[in-house]
Amino acid sequence: MKEDLKFIKSGLIVVDMVNGFINTGNMADPYIRHIIDENVKLINDFLQKKYPVIAFRDCHEKKAMEFKSFPEHCLKNTYEADLVEEIKKFEKQMKVFEKNSTNGIYAQGFVEYLNNLNDVSEFVLTGCCTDICVMQLALALKTYFNAINKNINIVVPMNAVETYNAPTHHRDEYNNLAFDVMNQAGIQIVAEWKVKKYEK
Numbered sequence: 001m002k003e004d005l006k007f008i009k010s011g012l013i014v015v016d017m018v019n020g021f022i023n024t025g026n027m028a029d030p031y032i033r034h035i036i037d038e039n040v041k042l043i044n045d046f047l048q049k050k051y052p053v054i055a056f057r058d059c060h061e062k063k064a065m066e067f068k069s070f071p072e073h074c075l076k077n078t079y080e081a082d083l084v085e086e087i088k089k090f091e092k093q094m095k096v097f098e099k100n101s102t103n104g105i106y107a108q109g110f111v112e113y114l115n116n117l118n119d120v121s122e123f124v125l126t127g128c129c130t131d132i133c134v135m136q137l138a139l140a141l142k143t144y145f146n147a148i149n150k151n152i153n154i155v156v157p158m159n160a161v162e163t164y165n166a167p168t169h170h171r172d173e174y175n176n177l178a179f180d181v182m183n184q185a186g187i188q189i190v191a192e193w194k195v196k197k198y199e200k
Contacts, residue, residue, distance in 0.1 A: 008121045010155075011052040012042055014094075015104060015127030015134050017087050018057055020080030021164070022128070026071035028080075029164035031171070032128050036086050038160045039126050042193065043090050052095065052117055056107065056133070057081055059098035066101060102133050105140040122153035124193050126160035131178035134161050138187050156182060157193040 017039055019025070022032045046053045058074040059081045060066060074081045076098075082088060083096075097107040104110060125138050138154050145152040158179065165171040183189045 009051060009119050010046070011054065011117060011120045011123045012046040013104075013123055013125050013127075013137070014039055014043065014053070014055040014087065015125060015137060016056055016058045016129070017084050017127050018074060018080065019082055019084055020058065020074035020078075022084055025073050025080045027073040027164070031165065032162045033084075035126070035128070035160055035162045036084060038157075038192075040086050040090075042124070042126060042157075042160060043087065043094070047090070047093055052120065053090070053093065054110075054113075055083060055087070055091070055094045055096045056104045056127070056137075057083060057096060057098050058133070060100055064100060103136040103140055104133065105137055105144065111144070120152070122155055124155045124157065126157065128161065129163040130156075130161045131163050131174040135178045135182055138182050139185055142185055142187055153188060154186075155188045155190060155193060157190050159192045 017036065019028070021027055022030060022036075043053055059076050060072075060074055061076060062072075081098075083091060095113060097104065097110050097113075099107040123141060125134055125141075127134055134156065138156055141152070142154050145154075156179070158175075161175075163169075163171055163174050163178070179189050
């Protein structure tokens, strides 16, 4: 039986690859650096195909409500709120959104921007942290597209996301938990993301 081939245009969403989660600050875990190269590779791949690339920067005011749940981090107009150097060099080629909560779907202008990407059939989510900002956005996107009856695939490549380690937050445990939750919600969890054979 001949496979039903169709054109799929993908969009890349890079979540919170900022200094405050990787290089310095109350919420930083330098181990997350190991996914930078894969994120850079994906950004290059998408830009070369002229596919949309979106990046989120965690960016808070001094009195952000989020600081009632998490230590102060990624204050607006500071080094912590900047994308890491390896990814910041692409900033002018990406659509960048600042977010004031763990869930990027509430970033000002983001949903409106999504609604104008009518030819995108799937979104690939990368970045950190797997079990917080990545998972919340993935679930929100899946439910949003379901609500408006759009058949959009959400993909999370395991080699391009990571979370932090802490005494009450074991990295492997929370990564695996997040992958399970997302998978149960219909989000595609893959070892790595590759261009599909029917993409053009």
